Amino acid sequence: MTYKRPESVLVVLYNEHSQVLVMQRNDDPDFWQSVTGTIEAGESPIAAAYREVGEETGVNLSPQSGDIVDCQHVNQYEIRKEWQHRYPPDNFVNTEYVFVTQIPSDSRIILTEHSAYEWLDKPEALARVWSPSNRNAILAFVPEPK
Template sequence: MAGNKQPVSVLVLLYTAQGRVLLIERADKPGFWQSVTGSKEGQEALLATAWRELGEETGFAAAQGVLHDWAQSSVYEIYPHWRHRYPEGVTHNTEHVFAFELSEESTPRLNAREHTAYVWLDWQEAAQRVFSPSNAVAIRELGRRLSPLS
């Protein structure tokens, strides 16, 4: 049976000015590390989706950091094992990138139904650890943004 998930999502990188990136491990796919992600619900604005997913997946709120809308998006093919969540025939998703800057590494409050572990890594290692190519691209972009000489 087909699902009703919208093929529009956000990717929220959590990072420190020192270039440390928070990754969380998926509960439904052990070994799959990622940044915060989630689909738009109803008519909510993308910024609202980013804030909702950030809170649901990590417990972090506005007082703990600054959320930046990078005004960037990419389209990728939805992995076959997750297509049942979307309407029949939907094979691609548009992902919008946001970044949440924290002043220091903090402990997230994980939703155990979605994520089982977390790790803070230098951005280079984080880009290698994530399973999603679009997540890796966003983390490498973060590295460029943090390194003004590159």
């Protein structure tokens, strides 16, 4: 078995109305989140952010455009017990790099790893997402509506 690397990205997507895209995980219907994913060996966090947005939403952004903003924020948190078997046995902490990007509300979202998605106002998104690091990123990096 190949273990996951304990390094990941969190990419919060929001639209021109400051609504946040949240997605429901296939493996846990109570777990809603922004785009997340493991950084592959030899991959930079920003490259992983672009790749994960494309893989999870079907929205392909170009690294040359600079659409995804590095928030210069890194989280470390304990890996969920339910997911520990996916990681090396002696690793219990994940390091998560935070990014944000604005996409149009009419972007075509194609889910590959989630069963549903919604555009939610900030307070609703904060109440819906499961992880504290996701809530903190929404609070800190999604602008207030104009």
